Amino acid sequence: MTDITTTFDDNCPKSIALVGNPNCGKTTLFNGLTGSRYKVANYPGVTVERKEGSLSLPHGSCARIVDLPGTYALVGSSVDEKIVTQFLRGELAGNSKPDLIVAVVDATNLERNLFLISELIDTGYPIVLAINMMDAAERAGIKIYAELLSRALDLPVVPITARSKSGFPSLLQAITKALETPSPSSKRLGWIAQEHPLRRAIEDQSPLGPASSDPHIITTIGSLRYAWIRSVVRKTTSQSSNDDIPVVSPLDRLLTSRIWGLPIMLGIFGLIFQAIFLWAQLPMEIISGAVDSLSAWATSALPPGILTSLIAEGIIPGVGNVIVFVPQIAILFFCIGFLEDSGYLSRAAFLLDNFMRKVGLQGRAFIPLLSSFACAVPGILSTRSIPTRSDRLATIMIAPLMSCSARLPVYAVLIAAFIPPTLVGGFVSLQGLVLLGMYLLGVVGACVVAWALKKCLLWKESCFYVMEMPPLRKPILRIILRGVYDSVASFLKNATTIILACSIIVWFLASYPKPEAGYQGNPVQASYAGQLGTAIEPAIKPLGFNWEIGIAILSSFPAREVFVTTLSTIYNIGDDDDEHTGLVKTLQERNQSGLFSTLTALSLMVFYVFACMCMSTLAVCKRETDSWGWTLGMFGYMTALAYVASFAVFQVGSLILK
Amino acid sequence: MTQTVIAILILAVAVIYVARKTINAIAPKKTPCGCSGCGCGGKKKAEEA
Structure with a gap:
């Protein structure tokens, strides 16, 4: 069930995990970094198994890099989402725990993507944050201040555009530095106050373990994380109030129209x-x-x-x-x-x-x-x-x-x-x-x-599902x-x-x-x-x-x-x-x-x-x-x-x- | 005669190829590490051990 496609060099001792939400560009980044040709598409759920490749780093060293399926949280219930947590726990056959996580986020959806990042920070792994799709964010009038975000999360943050390989040299440097001197973020559990009644219970719980089954605790944790994320996003980004940029483009409205959508399709x-x-x-x-x-x-x-x-x-x-x-x-x-x-x-x-x-x-x-x-x-x-x-x-x-x-x-x-x-x-x-x-x-x-x-x-089994709508873009x-x-x-x-x-x-x-x-x-x-x-x-x-x-x-x-x-x-x-x-x-x-x-x-x-x-x-x-x-x-x-x-x-x- | 021998050899290779494909599809080979088709051939498990 957990196939792996391997193209890696056995002489690379360090391993890196690529983690992020679905459709944030992980496989595009993986292909760009390793020279692989895995399938990429502008919709979520393309990668359902982990893939490995060899990454050449500056100064002639190399590392194994693993592209994991996209997940919105570390408590995913589907087979592909479970692969991510199993991999980070070092439980997958043929793989030990990674030395570094390269977390990929979609610059146009920073707030939602940072939910997973807050969970990853709690795991204590050293992380390099790659903010992908900077070109799309720029077009949408979103400005991300990487330096401020880096300080807020206490992580190296590198803005990139994986499709055009922009920002790759900086990312490779950040990865090399993090592998040489790994340091976890000091913001572990930064989203929950020291005096909060749940703090003790969460501290005792493994971040990669099973989630609490109490709906009240789940809701409270979600609210606290999002409150913290919103404050981080407010301090580190700005959105131009350009009315020319519509939330839903007229073309999108036409393609998904109740009347015209099906005939057009x-x-x-x-x-x-x-x-x-x-x-x-x-x-x-x-x-x-x-x-x-x-x-x-x-x-x-x-x-x-x-x-x-x-x-x-x-x-x-x-x-x-x-x-x-x-x-x-x-x-x-x-x-x-x-x-x-x-x-x-x-x-x-x-x-x-x-x-x-x-x-x-x-x-x-x-x-x-x-x-x-x-x-x-x-x-x-x-x-x-x-x-x-x-x-x-x-x-x-x-x-x-x-x-x-x-x-x-x-x-x-x-x-x-x-x-x-x-x-x-x-x-x-x-x-x-x-x-x-x-x-x-x-x-x-x-x-x-x-x-x-x-x-x-x-x-019949009830299952909650929210479909992510990727942006329409020029192929x-x-x-x-x-x-x-x-x-x-x-x-x-x-x-x-x-x-x-x-x-x-x-x-x-x-x-x-x-x-x-x-x-x-x-x-x-x-x-x-x-x-x-x-x-x-x-x-x-x-x-x-x-x-x-x-x-x-x-x-x-x-x-x-x-x-x-x-x-x-x-x-x-x-x-x-x-x-x-x-x-x-x-x-x-x-x-x-x-x-x-x-x-x-x-x-x-x-x-x-x-x-x-x-x-x-x-x-x-x-x-x-x-x-x-x-x-x-x-x-x-x-x-x-x-x-x-x-x-x-x-x-x-x-x-x-x- | 030469043509017959070559044709029989080609046929034999084709039969073996299709038979192997069929057997692999019905009962895929397990790797020494016990996983199915991970590609490492049990090497990593052995290294870890």
């Missing part, structure tokens, strides 16, 4: 799916042409034999037909990165919060579900920020219903082959609309399942492009490892045993794969699928993209001629000859919206729930849902078309 996501098809067309055609040419070249240039068949009919079309989708993946992640970094996604969460509560989910579920659009694995890991077990289980169970990037090649190849590239109303692409429909179908399915789970299987192209690069690299890594391995196995299973002399049918049907596909055909025939599609579905269990790979391989081996055409063209030819109907394609897409064809998702579900019951339950309900939905689409569609 649908419009934004609609535009993204339009772009995926329109902008990616040309680069996809170029890559597809290159794959076909390479396949044809391999057939003609290499001597005939098994190896040539493996390369020309297995590896090149198998892997090539997946690589074709790189432009669409890049566009999707560029758009998502833009929305993430701008802060829009928190507005979307705000708009959907009411609806999510109606289906039994809480606001914190939004980020895990959003992450699942990229991949269900980080999505399920993000559920660690959900404090109640029943809400966490419900979110884990529905996270794989969000259409991940591995489904995109399946949707894209079927849409490109069967949905005409016409424009609805003269400007809306029908292909983009169908793609948007598939994504929305997954979301609707997830809501229904969540509602059913909370009604029938999971208990940084470098951060967006880094996200695109990481997504494309991960997709290509899959294509050249698991997908490549699967395409080789599929080629073998679809090529052997060779049919007997005089066999008239499709040679693939006589192969091991063909026999397996024919055996399951009666079960999938009501969904409109034949034995070829059956093989492709079975083989896509390790990774959904393998569906595309398998169809390419099967059609290439089954074709009598040596001419290599892309999978889209092959499917269109089969449509014309009545072997693969548009209704089958729709049924197949719906099947992939709901089916749990992903080994990694099941593995991470087992790890996070620590239960085979929930893991098999996820696989079972998703397979049943996929079967029923696909059956309904094909049978109802057949009745209508009759």
Whole structure:
């Protein structure tokens, strides 16, 4: 449950913990200091596990630096918040207590951020305070007098802007000095007067121990801390009374409007799916042409034999037909990165919060579900920020219903082959609309399942949640492009490892045993794969699928993209001629000859919206729930849902078309 | 003949790769320190001890 990603140098004896509220820029600072490339976004809850890196300090020394999940207080109840306290207590496996805390605060929200700092001061750790987002504070007319704040808290205080790496040299100097001569702040328990009746009890209590369960004590401690913090903030900051700076910008008001908010959100996501098809067309055609040419070249240039068949009919079309989708993946992640970094996604969460509560989910579920659009694995890991077990289980169970990037090649190849590239109303692409429909179908399915789970299987737990709204800001192209690069690299890594391995196995299973002399049918049907596909055909025939599609579905269990790979391989081996055409063209030819109907394609897409064809998702579900019951339950309900939905689409569609 | 041998070798590597991935997914290896995938391989625990 407490994974750690390590890139540190074992020769660094000292360790530093990065601690702060969610979305105050800890990971951006961590990336800037260590040269790492961990995901950052303009919303809270991105980091749910600790990460380590090596920090080079002036004078040639180094230190291990640990980026911890964001927390508002040291008594957090969710898994990720507990990691912070466990780490500071030195209880996490593989880590001793840190030598220094670098506390990161958001300069635009100093008062709220200082609550955690007051708790950290009480722990007695040496602390360096980094005030981040100074650029945003300046724009908002907030002036922070670092010297005065340093004296008030008795801590080294360094103003920084992590996104532009401004203030880093001063921060590194402060860290070096604090590591060489560590001195805890003298303001420990400075928020409570010596003669206060609670003082003695609080002094006896460990600051990292469990919080008091008495609501009166909790309220009193909170009030006293905030009273002290307010007096510190009053003495050390000033806010310009510039009326030109609105509290809520008109754009923000429009994006979160009760009337316009939802239509704008649908419009934004609609535009993204339009772009995926329109902008990616040309680069996809170029890559597809290159794959076909390479396949044809391999057939003609290499001597005939098994190896040539493996390369020309297995590896090149198998892997090539997946690589074709790189432009669409890049566009999707560029758009998502833009929305993430701008802060829009928190507005979307705000708009959907009411609806999510109606289906039994809480606001914190939004980020895990959003992450699942990229991949269900980080999505399920993000559920660690959900404090109640029943809400966490419900979110884990529905996270794989969000259409991940591995489904995109399946949707894209079927849409490109069967949905005409016409424009609805003269400007809306029908292909983009169908793609948007598939994504929305997954979301609707997830809501229904969540509602059913909370009604029938999971208990209700009340949980207080306040969602933080980050400021809307101009996205940084470098951060967006880094996200695109990481997504494309991960997709290509899959294509050249698991997908490549699967395409080789599929080629073998679809090529052997060779049919007997005089066999008239499709040679693939006589192969091991063909026999397996024919055996399951009666079960999938009501969904409109034949034995070829059956093989492709079975083989896509390790990774959904393998569906595309398998169809390419099967059609290439089954074709009598040596001419290599892309999978889209092959499917269109089969449509014309009545072997693969548009209704089958729709049924197949719906099947992939709901089916749990992903080994990694099941593995991470087992790890996070620590239960085979929930893991098999996820696989079972998703397979049943996929079967029923696909059956309904094909049978109802057949009745209508009759 | 050479083509057949190379093809069989490639196939064997692919089968082993997929099998290992599957086994790791179903039953992830525990590190000597008892944690699951922390990356330290039990080294830190040993150092602390």
